[in-house]
Amino acid sequence: MARDSWAYREVAVESVADPRSGVLRLRPMAGQAFAPTLPVRAARALTDAAVYPAGSRFLLNAKLTDRLGGPQFLYSYHGDAVTVLSAAAARRFLLAFRRGRI
Numbered sequence: 001m002a003r004d005s006w007a008y009r010e011v012a013v014e015s016v017a018d019p020r021s022g023v024l025r026l027r028p029m030a031g032q033a034f035a036p037t038l039p040v041r042a043a044r045a046l047t048d049a050a051v052y053p054a055g056s057r058f059l060l061n062a063k064l065t066d067r068l069g070g071p072q073f074l075y076s077y078h079g080d081a082v083t084v085l086s087a088a089a090a091r092r093f094l095l096a097f098r099r100g101r102i
Contacts, residue, residue, distance in 0.1 A: 007063040011074060012085060012093050013040050014057045015047060024049055029057065031094045034064070034074060042076040057085040059093065 012029045024047040026040035042060055046052060060076040076082075085093065 008061040009063070010093075011040075011060050011062045011076075012057060012090055012097075013042070013060055013062075013074075014090075015052060015054055017054045023047070024052075024054055026058075028074065029090060029094065032097055039071075039073040040076065041073055043078040043082065046082065052084075057087070057090045059083040059085055 011032060011034065013026045014029050015024045015026055017023070018025050026042055026046060027036050028034040028038055028040065030036050040060075040062065042058075042062070046056075046058060060074075060082055061080050062074040062076040064072055065075045066072045
């Protein structure tokens with residue numbers, strides 16, 4: 001089955017350390033259509049602390065989904081291109097998102 005490319009949109013995410021386990025997790029950055037508490041599933045390499053330390057920001061193509069009626073999460077295909085964002089680039093992206101909202 002082909003991927004529905006229309007369901008994917010650009011989402012800025014950041015890596016944060018899970019307070020219970022200390023493992024890096026991805027979450028949407030505040031100021032977008034998605035809550036920062038929403039889990040993100042993406043390529044495992046993005047949560048490798050040796051390559052990307054906590055606080056790293058990425059621009060992903062992601063869609064909101066669930067698995068068999070379970071809790072919702074953002075899904076990004078592991079083979080899609082990922083852009084590493086600087087603090088300034090993330091700020092510009094979030095400002096453009098706010099201006100573009102209806």
